Structures are given as structure tokens and as C-alpha cells.
Amino acid sequence: MTDMSDGPVITRFAPSPTGFLHIGGARTALFNWLYARGRGGHFLLRIEDTDRARSTPEATAAILKGLTWLGLDWDGEAVSQFERAPRHAEVAREMLANGTAYKCFATQDEIEAFREAARAEGRSTLYQSPWRDADPATHPDAPYVIRLKALREGATVIGDKVQGDVKIGNDQLDDMVLLRSDGTPTYMLAVVVDDHDMGVTHVIRGDDHLNNAARQMQIYHAMGWPVPVWAHIPLIHGPDGKKLSKRHGALGVEEYQAMGYPAAAMRNYLARLGWSHGDDEFFTDDQAKAWFALEGIGRSPARLDFKKLENLSGRHL
Template structure:
């Protein structure tokens, strides 16, 4: 095949959620197009009119947009190309690569039973009959497969895969109502879109043999094939609901960042040495579909959480704040006009241990509480007379702090503990409880900075007043 600029595509069916396997397939197509300086296209395979919905189409658009994998050209809708598919079937008929099959349902069932008994595929008696002897009744158009030899799929992931032609049935190209079937539509659309590399799940490997024969029948060059292994759950079994999230939207709702998902999905079946964390630019430079492994990948939540934590720590704080605000609003938090500034100050101080955006949202709740805080029973047990006295002295000491920043406050708290002749553990847990009201909170200095000078001192004063 002459050298052509690389064109890849993702071709999901709009019949439900956008599965994580589809997302990885989209990512690999996108990466390979970027790696080679080619194009990444989108086709919506919506010929199943009973199951295809506008809502599911929107799920695909939103999922790709969230992942940052938007196509280089407007999407192609397969259903709108039915007439072009019929034209291709007519061309195959004219070339002798297809035939009209007039078998009735009863005749077809009888042939199927005979084929099963003889251990062969179905062959229609109309395969070699002259078309001028055709009856006046409905017919399908079938591909006329070779009866001997083999069809070779030189797969970029699986290696050479051979199919004996005698085991390939004469698949239907057009149904009795004239609508095209999947294999015909895919071949025609990929050809017309200029697709050079078909990178998809290995559940389509058998289709590659049949589609190759359609390409040959039409005199077209077949694309380069690359069939990706499936994604399994941690237990090595097919990914299902029992393993947790499966859809792209579910991972978004669970608080994963798209850049973390791109990094993680890239590693599910491909890698670059020992590199675990890499940028999009590095992935584009390194990725080659020929380096994808043929064994199924396993979803590993610990690795995903590790990556997500890395990207949360690297992300722009203002962006994280906007995302956290969205989560809080979804939880029916009524945020005041001043809360966003407080959150922007808090997010960088609490994100270190956040595995997800949901964790991050949990970690900022303490700054949003309104005074006076209701202290849990555990706090009252920590607030004995000695501790209350110490907190009162600490409050007075902190009020004189010239800089309300983490390093000087850390030093001030340590110096206070030394003057008191105790470890920070003697009053630290009580101080954290007083500042956060029992909610998760960061280290003491970070909690103080998050709250601000006035709010911090007021919360300590409230606790002293309530406990005495």
C-alpha cells in the first residue's frame, strides 16, 4: 500500500454509556494520530435505530470532551450514509463479489441445519445461479467469499492471524429491506473517511477477515489492523459492575482528573520503560500501536488513585477550586460570596493527601462551617481544664503572630510547646478538633492559614467559652 498520511478513528455506537474500554481505544487512536502527525476522526455508528438515542450520542461527545480527545473534524453519522452503503453493495454485485440470495426463512433454516450436520458454514444455493432466473420475492445481498485459500490479517498487536476462507460464511451486506449491515457500512465509511489504521478492541478481530474480503471485492486497499486486548477487573475477569466504575462519566463523578485518566489508560496495555507518570506530549512522542501488549490489562484502583493524587498536587489551584465548588454545590452546600476566596486559600494546603476530587471536597469542609461550631463528644473529652488553659495561652500567643503563613506558624506552635514544657501532642488534637469541629483537617498550621487569623482565633475563643 502506498505511503499515506495516518488517519485513525473511534467509532462508538450510541446505545448507552461510554465504556472505559472505548475511552482507551479513543486514547490510543488519538495518540497514534498525534504521534504520526495524522488525523483523529469520530464516527457515530447509529444504524441500530431502536437502541441509538440522542442522549447516548451526547454521552459520547461529553466523554471525549472531558478526556480531552476531541476529533479533528466534525463527526460522521453512519445512518446518514445508507445510500452510499447501498451503492457499494451494487458495485460489489457488478464486480461479481456479491450475489442476491432469495432463500426463504424456511429454506435458510434448513440450510443451517444441514451446514451444522456437515460441519461447514452456510452456503446459499443462489451463490452461483444466474440472476435472470430470480423469483419475485424479497432477497438479501451476500458477499461472495472465496471457497479456498486463506485471508491474512497482519495485526499490529496480535501479529499474523490467518483465517481459512472455507470457514468464512457469505455474510449479508444488505438486508431484505435494503438497509446495510455493520460490516459493509464500516468498510465503506472507513474507506471514504480515508482511515489508514483501524485500532479497536480484539472482539472485532474476526470481523477484520470479513471486512478484508469486502475491501478486496471493491478493489480498495485495506487499512492497517490493530486489535487491542480487553480490560479486565483486578481479579482478572471481564470488567463488570462488581468491579466498580465502568463508564467514563462514572470516573468523572468519582473525582478523577482527565489528565490522570489519560495517563492511566495509556498504561493499560502500553508503556514506555519504567515511566509511570508522563505528560501528553511525552505520550504522543513515545506511543506506537505496535508496542501495545496482546495480553488483557487489569484495572488497578491503587495505581489510578496514585496517579490522580499526583495530578491533583500538580493542578492549578484555581481550577481545583472551581471543581470543588461544583462538587459542594452538588451536595447542596449553600456557599457565601466570600467562600470562594477561602477555598482558593485552602485547596493548596489540603490537596496533598487527596486521592480524588471528592476527597479534596471533603478536606475543605472544615473552613465552610459557621460559628459557633458544634463540638463532638470526643472534643469535650479532650478539653480538660489543663488543655483549656493551654489553648487560651496559645490563642493569645497566636494573636501576636506577625505573619499568618504556614512556616512561621509552625515555628510559633513548636516554640509555644517548648515554653509549656510539653509535646504538641498534648494540645494538638484538641486544637484541631476546635478548629475543624470534627471534620477532616490538615496539619495545624495549614488549618490556621486556611481559616485565616480572625476565624481561627474566634473558633478557639468559642470553644473556650462553650467548654467552661
């Protein structure tokens, strides 16, 4: 493994264009922007539009508009994940060739039957394909998926800058599908290939992706690619301590713009949601860039507090 600490810091924000830019996404983008900008690095934008049924051009436009209003400028053009599908497929075939992936001809019915039997016997329902070590001479002329040949023994340790060392037993990880039978890549593969190709050194994202990191690390290792620095940040909760939802007014950032909150106050407020620098509450962008560090991010969820936002807005105005 080569080290990623030699070159410039490169972070990314990678939203799915299925709706507006919500407050949690805006904060993730801000943390990535602050980290890169404070270190003379690059902040990249990738639109994860592989889910064609749910991705819309309107949502992409709303995300770009939201980021622009917030003042979070990104470097270069926004990358479309969907347009990179041929490259993702190429990596899956490379893994097939180097023996870190295999062709699986199991049908959905066979997989379901395996899971039902496992449930009945109280075994793990993680699918174990009979094709994992099959002789290629026995391969039928039939549709197949390409699966990762995941490690079965030991554990994967995610060295996380926020969560600390998180250990996940490899018996909890399945031989995930990399390429579907129609030749389209899965999200898990696409993310790793894109992050690698974009030179991303630090992956700062919500802690709902923590388990994904363990699975994605196996792809990095299989390809002999350097693993980025992980920082999984706790999600934002409403004032009542429950996961943020529409009933808390979890609006798109354009709603805050329409309500008259200044962008500078939003940046200041979002920076303090889950990150702290001593007792500082009111600060400028330059101060935030100079101070922001992954070590300052707390492990527990931050709570949305509209009074605090109003107070900061008054001071920024």
C-alpha cells in the same frame, strides 16, 4: 492494492451510542488519538448508530461529553453511520455489478432448514446459498438480500500490529449479507465503506473485532480498495482477571469525573492500560504522543487497578 503509508495517518473512534462512554471505549479512543496526534495525523469520530432500536441521542451526547472531558479532541464533525446508508447500499450494488456479490432469494425457513440438516450430518452450519452461481434468468420476482461472494479456498491473513499474523481459513467465512431485503446495509458493510471513505489508514480497536477483520478484508479486496493497518488490542479485565463488567465498577467516564479524578491522570492511566514505554508510569500528554507506538501494546489483557489510578491522580494534582 495501493499503499496507505504515503499520506497522513488517519485513525478513528467508532462507538455505538447505546450507553455511556465506558472505560474500554475511552482507552480505545485514547490510543487512536495518541497515534494520530503523535504523527501529525487526523483523529476522526464516527457514531455507529445503524441499530435504530438501541441507539439514542442521549447516549451520543454522553459519548461526546465523555471524550470532551477526557480532552480527546477530534477533527471535523462526528459522522453518523445511519445517515450514510444510501452510500453503503450503492457499494453493495457496485459489488453486485462487478460479480463479487450476488442476489440471494433464500427465505429464513430455507436457511434454518439448511442449518438443521448440516447440524444433523455434522457438517459446517455456515450457510451455502444455492443462488451463488444461479443464472439471473432463473431469479424469481421476490425479495432478496445481497451477499458477498466470499473466497472458498485458501486463507485470509490479517497482518496485525499487536496480534501478529492471524490466519483464518476461508472455509470458516460465510457469504455474509451486505444489504438486507429491505435495502438497509449491514454493520459489516457499513464499517468498511465508512473507513474507506473517511480515508482511515489505521484501525485500532478491541480484539473482539479480530474475526471481523478477516471478513471485512474480503470487501476491501472485492472493491480494490487499500486495506488499513490493523491493530486489535486486548480487552480490559477487572482486578480479578475476569472480563470487565459493571460489578467491577466499569463505569462511564463521567462517573470518574464526578469522583474528582483529573482528566490528565485518566489519560495517563488509560495509556498505561495495555501499553508500556519502558518503566515509565507517570508522564505528560506530550511525552505520551511522542512515545506511543503500536509495538508497545501487549497481547494479554490489562487489569484495572484503582490504587494505581489514585496514585497517578495524586501526582497529577
